[in-house]
Amino acid sequence: MGMKKYVMRTVKLISLIMAVVLSALFLQNFVLCHIDHNKLRIDGFYLEDENSLDVVLTGASEIYTGFAPGLAYEKFGFTSYPYATASITAGAALTQIKEIERTQDPKLIMIEINPFVYPDDVNESKEGSIRKYIDAVPLNENKIEYVDRLDPEHKEEYYFPLIKYHSSWDEYPGGIKFLGALLGQHVRGYTLLKGYKSSIGKCRYDECFINDKLIDDDTEADLTAFSEEKLREVLQYCKDNEIKAVFFRAPHLVRDIDYESFCMTNRAGKIINSYGFEFINFERDPVTNEYAPCLFYNVQHLNAYGSEKFTRYLGGIISKKYGVGESELTRAQKRHWNEAADYYDQFYKCCDDLLKEVTEMTPPVLIDEDLGEVNTMTEIEEDLFGMSEIKKHNK
Numbered sequence: 001m002g003m004k005k006y007v008m009r010t011v012k013l014i015s016l017i018m019a020v021v022l023s024a025l026f027l028q029n030f031v032l033c034h035i036d037h038n039k040l041r042i043d044g045f046y047l048e049d050e051n052s053l054d055v056v057l058t059g060a061s062e063i064y065t066g067f068a069p070g071l072a073y074e075k076f077g078f079t080s081y082p083y084a085t086a087s088i089t090a091g092a093a094l095t096q097i098k099e100i101e102r103t104q105d106p107k108l109i110m111i112e113i114n115p116f117v118y119p120d121d122v123n124e125s126k127e128g129s130i131r132k133y134i135d136a137v138p139l140n141e142n143k144i145e146y147v148d149r150l151d152p153e154h155k156e157e158y159y160f161p162l163i164k165y166h167s168s169w170d171e172y173p174g175g176i177k178f179l180g181a182l183l184g185q186h187v188r189g190y191t192l193l194k195g196y197k198s199s200i201g202k203c204r205y206d207e208c209f210i211n212d213k214l215i216d217d218d219t220e221a222d223l224t225a226f227s228e229e230k231l232r233e234v235l236q237y238c239k240d241n242e243i244k245a246v247f248f249r250a251p252h253l254v255r256d257i258d259y260e261s262f263c264m265t266n267r268a269g270k271i272i273n274s275y276g277f278e279f280i281n282f283e284r285d286p287v288t289n290e291y292a293p294c295l296f297y298n299v300q301h302l303n304a305y306g307s308e309k310f311t312r313y314l315g316g317i318i319s320k321k322y323g324v325g326e327s328e329l330t331r332a333q334k335r336h337w338n339e340a341a342d343y344y345d346q347f348y349k350c351c352d353d354l355l356k357e358v359t360e361m362t363p364p365v366l367i368d369e370d371l372g373e374v375n376t377m378t379e380i381e382e383d384l385f386g387m388s389e390i391k392k393h394n395k
Contacts, residue, residue, distance in 0.1 A: 035182055040191070061300070065199065088115050088132070091146075095134075221263035248281070304355060
């Protein structure tokens with residue numbers, strides 16, 4: 001009788017501990033955390049079936065605003081995902097590659113080099129830029145290695161973000177739409193836009209752009225010592241592990257004040273080539289170099305029109321030059337990707353209608369998948385735009 005009582009107490013204690021742990025995990029991953037489009041995108045990447053992505057693109061915001069996986073699948077048949085967050089740091093680049101390799105076996109990794117050509121290393125010390133990425137990465141050896149390299153004052157907050165965000169109840173109910181979006185993609189089991197995000201705006205024409213002078217300009221400028229170290233670290237890792245990777249620079253509208261970064265890009269390209277990897281500079285490409293300001297919502301980011309053009313162009317390069325053909329998917333995976341392609345088409349129609357009403361003086365509008373209203377950037381930086389709203393808009 002005594003033994004039975006002891007066993008029952010032990011079972012109850014273990015059950016209590018498990019309930020506490022599971023509750024803490026739920027709160028940390030879905031409630032007491034900072035949820036924005038970066039969190040949704042990285043979380044969505046880990047919802048993709050293991051080894052189901054043919055192409056993964058890494059880098060910063062140019063990636064998820066410039067390349068639409070749903071359209072790429074519709075036109076070329078390969079699956080892809082932008083594993084990227086806003087203002088990603090050069091120090092996070094190697095962790096990105098390792099996480100992609102840990103969860104997927106892509107035929108090609110496309111690495112955008114923006115994190116390596118910042119004029120200074122200020123971004124590396126910004127907690128916001130660091131957390132936009134690493135907070136959403138599941139706890140594993142790669143995350144631990146990255147945080148150890150950071151050597152922050154409160155290291156445990158990076159391993160267990162619940163400690164950092166334990167008092168974030170004040171974000172609700174206003175932040176409930178982001179919680180709904182996060183829970184929604186878990187219930188669905190996949191994201192509809194596959195990490196893509198767009199903005200409805202057109203860049204001003206009255207700025208002085210120098211793109212027409214860049215195609216034959218091979219002037220170089222040194223990277224910062226830290227950025228060059230991190231770039232070489234990524235290159236050596238890819239070389240040692242025989243990773244099929246292509247490095248590239250996304251299209252931008254280049255002004256005189258951006259020229260230093262352009263020259264640093266030329267230098268980065270030389271370093272990349274010296275390790276035996278290809279580098280594509282879309283700031284000097286004859287096709288993308290001629291993209292008009294109306295295809296951008298600011299000098300660094302393509303709008304819905306621009307990303308549609310660039311996805312078709314880069315998708316063709318990935319398909320024809322690098323031989324990434326149609327995906328071999330299960331019936332369920334095909335259904336999900338067909339849904340993603342259909343969702344993108346409806347999404348683009350909505351963007352098209354909104355862009356027709358936009359002038360260069362209109363503040364850009366950010367739109368994304370799931371719930372929420374459409375607002376100008378001056379009102380809210382990140383918002384969500386859902387399937388029901390798109391259907392309603394397109395009626």
